[in-house]
Amino acid sequence: MERTRFVLKGDIAYSLDPTTIRTVSDGYLVCLDGKSAGVFDALPEQYAALPLLDYTGRLILPGLVDLHVHAPQYTYRALGMDLELLEWLETNTFPEERRFADLDYAARSYGKFVDDLVHSPNTRACIFATCHTDATLLLMDLLDQSGLVTMVGRVNMDRNCSDIIREESADFSLSETRRWVENAHFAHSTPIFTPRFVPTCSDEVLAGLGRLQRETGLPVQSHLSENFGEIAWVKELCPWSAFYGDVYDRFGLFGGEGCPTIMAHCVHSTPEETARMAQKGVFIAHCPQSxxxxxxxxxxxxxxLDLGIPMGLGSDVAGGAILSIFRAMADAVQVSKLRWxxxxxxxxxLSAAEAFWLGTAGGGAFFGQVGSFAPGYELDAIVVDDSRLATVRPFTVEERLERCIYLSEDRDITAKFCQGRQLF
Amino acid sequence: MERTRFVLKGDIAYSLDPTTIRTVSDGYLVCLDGKSAGVFDALPEQYAALPLLDYTGRLILPGLVDLHVHAPQYTYRALGMDLELLEWLETNTFPEERRFADLDYAARSYGKFVDDLVHSPNTRACIFATCHTDATLLLMDLLDQSGLVTMVGRVNMDRNCSDIIREESADFSLSETRRWVENAHFAHSTPIFTPRFVPTCSDEVLAGLGRLQRETGLPVQSHLSENFGEIAWVKELCPWSAFYGDVYDRFGLFGGEGCPTIMAHCVHSTPEETARMAQKGVFIAHCPQSxxxxxxxxxxxxxxLDLGIPMGLGSDVAGGAILSIFRAMADAVQVSKLRWxxxxxxxxxLSAAEAFWLGTAGGGAFFGQVGSFAPGYELDAIVVDDSRLATVRPFTVEERLERCIYLSEDRDITAKFCQGRQLF
Structure with a gap:
């Protein structure tokens, strides 16, 4: 249903900044032309004639943003997690991703992924597909029809991975990337350049992607400094680099003017790498469960956060098992305590408020004015029926939000809006 | 429904030992007089006349065992987790537990806890109530009616906690403990001595509980070496002790012949404490989420595990937010990786198989022959409908079990048996 001028009524919560949550109990969220016109305690007279969707007693929250997820890995999430990154890729990931050469397999597999994503609390996602152009276009088509807003990447990988999945040459990788971009014309699903990571991308591919990026202005996503073995390997492959992220930067794939970039993980970034990310405004996708x-x-x-590096959360399915970014929020708080x-x-x-900000406005900023209900923001909203979680004790709206972070399940999402479009 | 001779048909999995899972696809689990008579690929002739409950295509697993959970804290699970143990108790726990002096509040609060526990995958639990004798008896009555098998403790705490919850004297604490034990006559819910932890129990109370334990032979549960501040405090309060657990031991509350004991946490146990637990067969309740x-x-x-200390998992609600021991299994694997x-x-x-063993047979051993389908074990079983989790890829029964550990929700439990009694 296209419905871009309406009012949502319920218990509303959203982040004003990384540490502050605004809550309005029994309030009104006004949507005009797909954007928020604000949140009000009482409905202003000028909006009285708009259709009102009454979710009294339910929570109304910004849609959640997943900055890093691998769609083809959804088939085997929650399995085989007894390996570290490099062995995990060869054992679990590549044999599965290979199957996406078969469009029928891709359609069935991606169909389930998109269906579950629609019913999750996430409204936006930055997605890795595989190195298969046609299957990637198929995924984008399915996502586009769902009404979610996504950025999807056809993956480049032309070296250092098993024959079954390695692209035949840098030329092939780049020409297929061009064919993909030229055919990716969807309203809500847009292309994002996706070199898998430095170990599987030749200098030639990275250079070619840098040229394509400058030509098109499209964004970039990849992986960075996730695992010690990976980092040592990059140093070996690119001895000329100052640090891992410097490799992407040399090829023009690491933020800066006109090159919006997400790097997933950054678990072991050096001070130099961190400083470069801060300087160039590279987004970090923090993926605690993976x-x-x-x-x-x-x-x-x-x-x-202290350095002001833009950041959001990623489910990183299938390194992570769970699509919901509520779970990534809980995981982010929990692992930050263990690190401390x-x-x-x-x-x-991290506080619960900070994790909520990361999973909404923090990651949402990669999509523009997304992840908040402040006036002017695109209206992504979820309605959560948390009555299942009620106890004998009363809770404030902010307490109910915190409990949703830890306890909600996808079935608790009872309505969902993206850019003002109602998905269900 | 009392039904103690029957056959369950479905995809069966259970632990043979801490590292080995036996699976039987489309197999038969035979229950005779509340105990397992074994798991079979084909139904033996002598059981052909028994009623057969057909769960073809679903998973049949041992009921899960929660070795450590605080029933009164269920009201505020998933809240206020920005504090460490000692502040957390004063701020969140004690003001809530005080309310259980009111039997009406207790009935409403415990009613929700028991209802959710029944619909969780857990069939056994060792539970802390509060220091209120009548509310504890009320909880035991509710649990008994549910058909779950539980051990429940009235909590002793006569020092070092806020006035609102501290018992008025050691004598009062002990005489109420005696009154509680004398009135706790339930079929499936039995008393377990429950000194809260050393900081809130005077030597007099611990000595009195030791005498009561020897008199009754009832088991014991408490907390041990959870937090650095707590450990330092115990050293200050009991300078004569060799280590924290030595305090319980001096009073006869730390395992050994005739004194089955669970100690929750053991995060920072010293080598001496660890050796004493191994020597005296003290069960550890590992509570990774809390x-x-x-x-x-x-x-x-x-x-x-290497030392052979008996061990199981605990949800530790409300230090933990989630009752399901599937989640404790996933958490146990995950934190073991971070520790590594x-x-x-x-x-x-830990492997998934080891975590599954901990959450079934490992903890089940505290209840006797519980947590396995080997012949002679009490028949606790859950039926899991994991069809929601299916993908385009086929999975073995063991893979489906691993996915349940990470992905199942309580609603996926579609039938449950405890000692052969069907709960739903």
Whole structure:
């Protein structure tokens, strides 16, 4: 249903800044032309004639933003998590991703992924597909029809991975990338350049992607400093680089004017790499569950926040098992406490409010004015029926939000809006 | 429904030992007089006349065992997790537990707890109530009616906590404990002595509980070496003790012949304390989510397993937010990986099979022959409809079990049996 001028009534919460949540109990969220016109205690007279969707007693929150997820890995999430990154890729990931050469397999697999994503609390996602152009276009088509707003990447990987999945040459990788971009004409699903990571991308591919990026202005996503073995390998492959992220930067794929970039993980970034990210405005996708499951470690999120590096959360399915960014919020708080206890008591753990900000406005900024209900923001909203979680005790709206972070399940999402379009 | 001779048909999995899971696809689990008569590929002729409950295509698993959970804290789970243990108790726990002096409040609050526990995958639990005798009896009555098998403790706390909840004297604490035990006559819910922890129990109370324990032979549960501040406090309060657990031991509340004992947490146990637990067969309740939420740290579970210390998992609601022991299994694997990465690469992370064993037969041993389908074990079983989790890829029964650990929700439990009684 296209419905871009309406009012939502219910218990509303959203972040004003990384540490402050505004709540309005029994309030009104006004949507005009797909954008928020504000949140009000009482409905202003000028909006009285708009259709009102009454969710009294339910929570109304900004849609959540997943900055890093691998769609083809959804088929085997929650399996085989006894390996570290590089072995995990060869054992679990590449044999599965290979199957997406088969468009029928891709349609069935991606169909389930998109269906579950629609019913999750997430309204935006930055997605890795595979190196298969047609399957990637198919995924984008499915996502586009869903009404979600997504950026999707056809993956480049032309070296250092098993024959079954390696692209035949840099030329092939780049010409297919061009064919993909030229055919990716969807309203709500747009292309994002996606070199898998430095170890599987030749200099020629990275250079070619840098040229394509400058030509098109499209954004970029990749992986960075996730695992010690990976970092050592990059140093070996690119001895000329100052640090891992410097490789992307040399090829023009690391933020800066006209090149919006997300780097997933940044668990073990050096001070130099961190400074470069801050300088160039590279977004970090913090993926706490994945970093735990494949034993990568815990990213110093507090340090990145203090430096003002733009950041959001990623489910990183299938390194992570769970699509919901509520779970990523809980995981982010939890691992920050363990890092504080075990590694560095100089970095204070995250609060629930900070994790909520990361999973909404923090990551939403990669999409523009997204992740808040402040006037002018695109209206992504979810309605959460948290009555299942009620106890004998009363809770404030902010307490109910915190409990949703830890306890909500996808089935609790009872309505969902993206850019003012109602998805269900 | 009382039904103690029957056959369950479905995809069956259970632990043979801490590292080995036996699976039987489309198999038969035979229950005779509340106990397992075995799991079979084909139904033996002598059982052909028994009623058959057909759960073809669903998973049949042992009921899960929660070795540590605080029933009164269920009202505020998933809230206020920005404090460490000692402040957390004063701020969140004690003001809530005080309300259980009111039997009407207790009935409403415990009613919700018991209802949710019934619909969780757990069939057994060792539960802390509060220091209120009548509310504790009320909880035991509700649990008894549910058909779950539980051990429940009236909590002793006669010092070092706010006036609102502190028992008025050691004599009062002990005489109420005696009154509670004398009135706790339930079929499926039995008393367990529950000194809250050393800081809130005077020597007199601990000595009196030791005498009561010897008199009755009832088991014991408490907390041990959870948090650095707590451990330092115990050393200050009991300078004569060799280590924290030595205090319980001096009063006869720390395992050994005729004194089954569970100690929750053991995050920071010294080698001496660990050796004493091994020597006296003290059960450890490993509570990974709670140890994360209140930033206590990560227990060295691999070390305890290697030493043969009996052990199971605890939800530790409301230090933990989630009742399901599936979640505790996932958390146990995950924090063991972080401990391996950040603290000690000498202690290998837990496997999913080991976590499953901990949450079934490992903890089940505290209840006797519980947590397995080997012949002679009490028949606790859950039926899991995991069709929601299916993808385009086929999965073995063991893979489906691993996915349940990470992905199942309570609503996926579609039938439940405890000692052969069908709860739903």
């Amino acid at each position: 970093n735990t499951n494949i034993a990568s470690g815990i990213a110093p999120v507090r340090r990145y 206890r075990l590694v560095d008591q100089g970095l204070k753990p | 140890n994360t939420n209140i930033a206590s740290g990560i227990a060295p579970v691999r070390r305890y 990465r950040l603290v000690d690469q000498g202690l290998k992370p």
